Amino acid sequence: DAMVIQNPRYQVTQFGKPVTLSCSQTLNHNVMYWYQQKSSQAPKLLFHYYDKDFNNEADTPDNFQSRRPNTSFCFLDIRSPGLGDAAMYLCATSRGFTDTQYFGPGTRLTVL
Amino acid sequence: AQSVAQPEDQVNVAEGNPLTVKCTYSVSGNPYLFWYVQYPNRGLQFLLKYITGDNLVKGSYGFEAEFNKSQTSFHLKKPSALVSDSALYFCAVRDDGNAGKSTFGDGTTLTVKP
Numbered sequence: 001d002a003m004v005i006q007n008p009r010y011q012v013t014q015f016g017k018p019v020t021l022s023c024s025q026t027l028n029h030n031v032m033y034w035y036q037q038k039s040s041q042a043p044k045l046l047f048h049y050y051d052k053d054f055n056n057e058a059d060t061p062d063n064f065q066s067r068r069p070n071t072s073f074c075f076l077d078i079r080s081p082g083l084g085d086a087a088m089y090l091c092a093t094s095r096g097f098t099d100t101q102y103f104g105p106g107t108r109l110t111v112l
Numbered sequence: 113a114q115s116v117a118q119p120e121d122q123v124n125v126a127e128g129n130p131l132t133v134k135c136t137y138s139v140s141g142n143p144y145l146f147w148y149v150q151y152p153n154r155g156l157q158f159l160l161k162y163i164t165g166d167n168l169v170k171g172s173y174g175f176e177a178e179f180n181k182s183q184t185s186f187h188l189k190k191p192s193a194l195v196s197d198s199a200l201y202f203c204a205v206r207d208d209g210n211a212g213k214s215t216f217g218d219g220t221t222l223t224v225k226p
Binding site for chain 1: 144146148150153154155156157158161163200202206208213214216217218219221
């Protein structure tokens with residue numbers, strides 16, 4: 001059974017058109033993360049939630065926002081996608097900060 | 113500050129031979145160390161971790177890793193490689209005093225040839 005689910009798996013948007021990526025988990029984990037990964041490079045942490053506590057990485061552009069309405073769901077909003085935002089976006093969860101992270105399959109975003 | 117290095121972009125081995133994927137780290141506190149594998153167009157899958165205890169950690173799919181504190185290394189190993197092990201491997205470290213953030217290495221592409 002899938003534990004971390006990301007929808008959609010592939011998303012195409014136009015330059016400047018807002019887009020929302022979705023992540024849900026069945027693990028009841030406290031922590032949820034969003035990563036950006038380009039061209040098989042190291043995943044880059046954008047932000048994370050511990051329960052409702054939000055932590056934004058210092059170098060995450062303002063164009064990226066996140067919402068976590070409940071334990072199970074977390075959303076990544078890109079307000080005005082640029083060509084440079086085309087990437088794989090990975091959601092992950094963990095019980096606590098020192099525990100194993102479980103990753104979803106990712107959403108590949110294409111910006112036209 | 114914490115950092116992790118995977119010195120090899122690519123590792124090539126023949127099927128049936130042992131494989132090693134190298135990882136070194138730097139943390140100010142105690143390290144939590146992880147290995148993940150990524151297949152094309154998929155998310156990362158957890159292989160194994162070191163938190164404390166025995167320096168030799170056994171994980172999924174026959175992989176193991178040895179924590180070496182003096183050399184600040186956590187190399188991933190497997191005694192006999194399979195073609196299906198071909199993938200991208202990431203080492204990650206978290207400082208026990210750095211809540212919330214793991215640092216990933218740049219990844220090593222493992223190719224196992226028949």
